[in-house]
Amino acid sequence: MVSHINKVAVIGLGTMGAGIVEVFAKAGHEVYAVDGSTELAERGKGFVTKSLDRAVAKGKLAEADRDATLARITFTAELADLADADLVVEAVPERMEIKHLIFTALDDIVRPDAVLASNTSSLLLTEIAAGTAHPERVVGMHFFNPAPVLALVEVIETVLADPQVVTAVRELALNLGKRPVVVGDRAGFVANALLIPYLARAIALYQTGKVSREDLDNAARVGIGLPMGPLTLSDLVGLDVVREVCEVMYDATKRPSDASPALLKQLVLAGRLGRKTGRGFYDYAADAGAGAA
Numbered sequence: 001m002v003s004h005i006n007k008v009a010v011i012g013l014g015t016m017g018a019g020i021v022e023v024f025a026k027a028g029h030e031v032y033a034v035d036g037s038t039e040l041a042e043r044g045k046g047f048v049t050k051s052l053d054r055a056v057a058k059g060k061l062a063e064a065d066r067d068a069t070l071a072r073i074t075f076t077a078e079l080a081d082l083a084d085a086d087l088v089v090e091a092v093p094e095r096m097e098i099k100h101l102i103f104t105a106l107d108d109i110v111r112p113d114a115v116l117a118s119n120t121s122s123l124l125l126t127e128i129a130a131g132t133a134h135p136e137r138v139v140g141m142h143f144f145n146p147a148p149v150l151a152l153v154e155v156i157e158t159v160l161a162d163p164q165v166v167t168a169v170r171e172l173a174l175n176l177g178k179r180p181v182v183v184g185d186r187a188g189f190v191a192n193a194l195l196i197p198y199l200a201r202a203i204a205l206y207q208t209g210k211v212s213r214e215d216l217d218n219a220a221r222v223g224i225g226l227p228m229g230p231l232t233l234s235d236l237v238g239l240d241v242v243r244e245v246c247e248v249m250y251d252a253t254k255r256p257s258d259a260s261p262a263l264l265k266q267l268v269l270a271g272r273l274g275r276k277t278g279r280g281f282y283d284y285a286a287d288a289g290a291g292a293a
């Protein structure tokens, strides 16, 4: 297996994928940033460039470093370009059939010793791995939103995984300046298993009409010391993602507290997915599209 991971590919350039590209490129890796069409790859380039420009404007990043970071990234719509990648991180929407298509295509493209990782937040990684020719090289590499800021990376290990691959990905995360935790393949892994029932509980509480969204969020921020209230955080994560993880958790536990609240389902059906669509519990019309998934 690859002991030295240099060339990395990230597939899917939504909120998470673009953030993950930024993390790798800033750390000095050569990155292929892939999406399903030239337009989507260009859109992804726009997200990464905007984020780096913001850092330059804040005086956190020198212009020369921004340019060097961007120069390390090749934006493409061609999976075939990934033949020399040491690691591929998939960050496409949470549909098992799309993941299977991508991972089976990668089997024929990348070297046999390349590592294949998924940023899935809700799907069973074992099912993704089992559909590939080499399930021993498939792991989870689960970043947290915003990926350039949050240090946690869950490295997810299936029963099929080669322990050396898990160790290599953990070390890679450390070299990126992240704080990896190794977790078995279970619904919600660890962080989402803690977070999502709390977000669902908050949405159910808001749904009762007994508290305003601002007061509810302030109670969590001011009273419990969390960086964001749960409704603001749900909008950041994406209400579709919150709902998907809720459903996976509920399927696994059948605990009523893990069920998706009716209001969450309605907002998702209405296309109000949070920041990425410009509206969720709050209105973000002014910065809509600033990193849609």
Ligand code: 3HC
Pocket (backbone or CB within 6 Å): 051, 058, 060, 120, 121, 143, 144, 145, 146, 147, 148, 149, 150, 192, 195, 227, 228, 233, 237, 241
């Ligand atoms: N991209 C890059 N940088 C960003 C960013 C983004 N999207 N959003 C904020 N930042 C940076 C800011 O530039 C700022 O950097 P600086 O300190 O160097 O100037 C820093 O983060 C702090 O931002 P702000 O001052 O604007 O605001 P806050 O202090 O409120 O921090 C926050 C913003 C980091 C988002 C913070 O509120 C936070 O940590 N919120 C909780 C987020 C969280 O819990 N995420 C996990 C969600 S679960 C998940 O992703 C898993 C999935 O599977 C569901």
